[in-house]
Amino acid sequence: MEHGSGAGHGLPGRHESFWMETAPETSYPPLPGDLEADVAVVGGGITGITTAVLLKQAGYTVAVIEADRISRGVTGHTTAKVTSLHRLIYRELVDRFGGSRAKQYADANQAAIGTIASLVQEYDIPCDFIRKPAYTYAESEDSRDLVAAEADAARSLGLPAAFVDDVPLPGRTYGAVRFADQAQFHPLNYLLRLASMIPGDGSQIFEKTRALEVRDERSRCTVRTDRWTVTARSVVLATHYPFYDGPGFYYARMEPSRSYVLGIRIDEPFPEGIFINAEGPAHSWRSQPASGGELVLVGGMEHRTGENVDTREHYRRLEEYARSVYPVKSVDYRWSAQDYITIDGVPYIGPLADGHENVYIATGFRKWGMTNGTAAAMILTDMIRGRQSPWAEVYAPDRFRPIASIQRFLAHNIEVAEKYIGGAISRPSGDLRDVQPGEGRILMIEGRKTGIYRDQEGRVHAVNPTCTHMGCVAAWNSAEETWDCPCHGSRYSVDGRVIHGPAVRGLPPPGE
Template sequence: MEEAPERDESLPGRAESYWMATSPETGFPPLDGDGRVDVTVIGGGIAGITTAFLLKKARLTVALIDAYRIVTGATGHTTAKVTVLHRLIYADLIDRFGGRLARQYAAANRAGVETVASLVREYDIPCSFERKPAYTYAESEEEREKVMAEVDAARHLGLPAAFTEDVPLPGESHGAVVLEGQAQFHPRNYLLLLAGHLPGEGSYVFEMTRAVGIEERADGVAVKTDRGTLHSGHAVLATHYPIYDRPGAYYARMQPSRSYALGVRIDEPFPNGIFINASDPVHSWRSQPAADGDLVIVTGAAHGTGQVTDTRAHYRDLEAYARSVYPVRSVDYHWSAQDYITADRVPYIGRLAGGHDRIYVATGFCKWGMAAGTAAGMILTDLIRGRENPWAEVFDPSRFREQPEFPDRVQKKIEAAGGAIEVDAAGFDREVAAIPPGEGKVVEVGGQRVAVFRDDRGGVRPLDPTCMHMGCTVAWNNAEKSWDCPCHGSRYAADGRVIESPTVRNLRRKEVVRR
């Protein structure tokens, strides 16, 4: 992530995540020339920072790099629940993988929760860490049966889950699976302190440093950036969708999904717990201690990235839902987040698929990245050190033995992007005039598609809508003022600059020749 896009200030509340608004900015330097470390970690979210931190504790030298500032991507916009209870997943995992591998998933996430708790204690991190019971609640009798089955599955895997009729949220419910001893925290305050321990003794944090390519060799890995090359024995891709995906192991195995959050004030105490409903549409609840009383965070309204035209409506729908449940006094914050959903709901953690020995990946957290991202750091640290890890098998990125072919046509389409297009002046002007100031739209002129952003002064910025990752066509996101790719989640600012990987190249300009 390079730079936050402009946000729509007409929406309710401050257009910023609560975590970003209430934590200090970082100022780590960019890479300046070439360097060498034991491990290069690409991506400054919870998986990347935890991996780098644990590797340094194991006496390896590490370079953590981020294209923008650390903890400003998905981790900076999370709900920040630290829990093993991931809606209704355990019955499904047992069906898919069997009890042994499902038990690995549960144990890894449980270890992730306890590792966060241990690090908070050891380093006395002021991050509002608080133990809470986690609930997945049913909203119908049909869902009640699924919730009860989840209790049985979780208990079979060694988790102390229980069924309860008492769901302390307003409104009708039909029972819940509850797991005591889960947690919530302030993710940026937690991770910024861990990251502060990285520089020194041959280790580094480099911000504003974009990885643009990786070359794997027999004796190591060269990570090429826009500011130099880092040479290391191993590299870790913790960038959500991997920026390096050859021969295309992941492009058909994950789907990007955006969801929305509001930070609201309500006129009554919020119950003790972290909550999520059992079926779609998803709604999640938790509270956060704040200087002027608890802030209640409600999330939901998820959809595939780039697949919705009016993203502002999702914020408004979420606000209407929140007001239907609680007497909302004010909406103080609104923000959105992006994560990746894997084909089988299990993250990819381990060696990059496709026969790579020195490149590792941690991605596809399916919106449960706080515990799983921490577990990823533990798994990758073991693998890089040549040690066995008791949970690695279930997360193995190579578990899909048949890999999809990487489409050769992609490179040709990307190479053809940009250039000039001759248009009928009157027809083009009509298309542009229909776009309100401050908005964008993909229009078709002269037989070609053009991504047009019209700024507040009426100026026009024509771009080729071809995503520079794998050639899909971007769509306008009117809430975040960005161009979003529906295929793999790359995002661009209104002027075409990269703001979220896996792309590493800006959209190309389109020269419009009027006739």
Template sequence: MTHGENTGYTLPGRAESYWLATTPESNYPALSGDINVDVAIIGGGTVGITSAFLLKEVGMSVAIIEADRIIKGATGYTTAKITSQHNLIYDRLISKFGRAKAKQYAEANQAAIDRIEYIVRSWDISCDFAHKPAYVYAGSEESAQKILDEVRAARSLGLPASFESSLPLPFETYGAVRFNRQAQFHPRKYLCALAREIEGDNCYIFEKTRALGIEGGEPVVIKTDRGTIRADDVIQATHYPILDKPGELFKKLSQSMSYVLGLRIQETFPDGMFINAEEPTRSLRSQPAEGGELVLAVGDGHPTGSGNPTHQHYKQLEDWVRAIYNVRSIDYHWLTEDVVSEDGVPLIGRLTPDSEHFYLATGFGKWGMTTGTAAAVIITDMILGRDNPWVEVYDPSRFREISELIAQEDLPEVEPGQGVLVEKGEDKMAVYRDPQGILYTLNPACRHMGCTVSWNDADRTWDCHCHGSRYNARGEVIQSPAVYGLLEKKVKEQNQYGDFEE
């Protein structure tokens, strides 16, 4: 048992992920010497194992290399919700990326649920797979409107969303988004079964083998501490990519830490998976377990390297759970760390548009079960030369376009939570960076009569001095006479003549 330093607080339960505690550790060999395969995959988590499984199905030879043991990284510490409901995301995606790309995101994740279920049923995998409704609830009256906006946005994209006025939770809520036919499972039982299907027929899993570098060319050369792998294509399926050839993507990714308690309660846990719309985040789901149902309480997230001492976050989470349930025991506690992209959408695809044989998948935030599966499908299709309808929204190159915009248009540095009106000649742009680092570039022309809005630093709004229209920081209208939000200002790129164009 671990003790909080100089606090008198004892961290409850075993310091171990339930998924790791209830499955045997794998024991695949290390690479020994040099090999040649069609596709080399760096990382043995959800993306790596699913990609290898799909590629082997179509007759390709693959090799996974894992620095430690497979499914012990981020995947081994997940909360394992299989859902296209990623908190309140779809209203924001429509506003930020437009309806077409938001629909790509929605369809990719909903299809990932179906793909996982198909694999579970077809290969008869015993992994506690079960359909559950997923809820995002308003824990305060201030969040109620966000819930309604999210229901409308999700339904407009064809997602199985509905509004629920009350929930079977032991505290007051103010409405919720419900997604039907979502799911949960035991991720290690599922992925270990897939791994057993990969080995053989010139397909390999190598553990205790660390990638040291990747060299371009045909073939691609992956140097490891145990030998060299030559392959036609390479997939970086690590938590954080080890190679970023232009050196730009690292600036667009950050780390986030959350805390998990595996506990047992006197009450019967309701059917469903639950997460609130506010900070700090509080998430609840159940898991069938030996000795009775286990409840996973998750939350108190913060950027890695900041926040209170670790024991305080666990204590706050424990205090919250004990305030709403009669807790019989807390059996496990563990940390989960996620990579978050600047705009909240994962990076999936080619490292750069011209890096034909280099692929990566990262930045899943806290939703790696579906986005990781979608990533495997997208990258597999790209390697095989098949069209995939979801490539565009996840394209890692989208960040370079924003970086080019900032450099080319001499945009000032915008701190998180701040807005700036930029003027360059007759061209104007309203720029806002939210607290998570996501950059919004807007046309500052008021949608009422076209006057230029200005930034209100006190209220964090865009205000029009002509007739009083006001918009929130992301450009959504909050006060008439305007009835439509500010338009997105598209990124401009430099053409071969040195001019800027849309």
């Protein structure tokens, strides 16, 4: 599981992703020795698994390397909306990139929906794939104009968009942009069936194998892991955040963001559709078939990863919001998700950087990973096959020029430098005796910052809280009981084990 020990702290629901609880666990072997493949895919989420399947279908041998278990990371904590309606993005894309590249983004995400639907049908995947309309709805008169402009922009790009006055949710709304023929599914049941198609004919999946380093030597690449080495002609980094940054400076171009999900039961049928509000703190809604009746997933309350706040309040406020909209019979599940948001809001998909043409990345999905991750797999498969992707330009990692987004670029990096590196956000406070069961805190012990967590049995777990990725100081996440780095989103267990990259080494004991 992504989170820590998961004590309740009076929080609603069971601390578990519905997808992970209702999907079988995998048991692929660790990497048993050095090997060669045409392509090494690092990361076993929707991007990595889909890329591996498409490449194998094209005749390539593929080695998938996953640090833990496939599908149990970011993909296992999504809300699993399969839609090209990404809140309010198309008016922004047209203004920033022009109509041609905005259409590339639109077409890529629509094609991703079609690819998922085709794979579900072709392989008869039992994953609750259901076509539904998607809505971005206005909660105020001011938002109504923005939503109407989004509908116009989306229609101009050929998307199945319309502005509608009626939104089938309780409470007052002011219209919405509606996309027809979108979808939802059970992401793990989908992904695990795809994964089962990879082993054989020279292709394999290796779990419990952490990639540590990539070397691109023009004619071949090597991926060094904590076990053995994989040699390949190409490498795909599908690890959500590139654990190997190379000369791309992706750490300076993305912000880590966490958001929260509750799985609730309500006293009435949920309306037909998947929903998100247009402005302000995000409120996301969808339903899911489940044993015991329909489960409703409500999400939101996003914030920067590693903020020095009581993250339990985000779950509590999300529950309050859900109860303000629907009569809630029960809260059955709670979980949180992590995403990365790029400087200009569009993912980076393509070659890592100049001089690394055989190493490819896919990152920065801005909370829309089901379609963008699938589109990434399609784009990278074309590139590795030497074919031209019709959507590559808008996603190109080298499109970034600081001058084009200078204000946000500088603000982000000055904030990281001043607020997070060195631990200004996590000032040591208190004494070891003050740390209560279930609490984590950074203390100054023998002149050193020390991350202290006292578990429910009173045992103390101590770590050096300096992130092993780039030296920022991790903050305590009270809701998940983890140490989270505010700079680039690395996350660690109470004993310092890496839960989420880009870090590849755990937090050491105090003083090291």
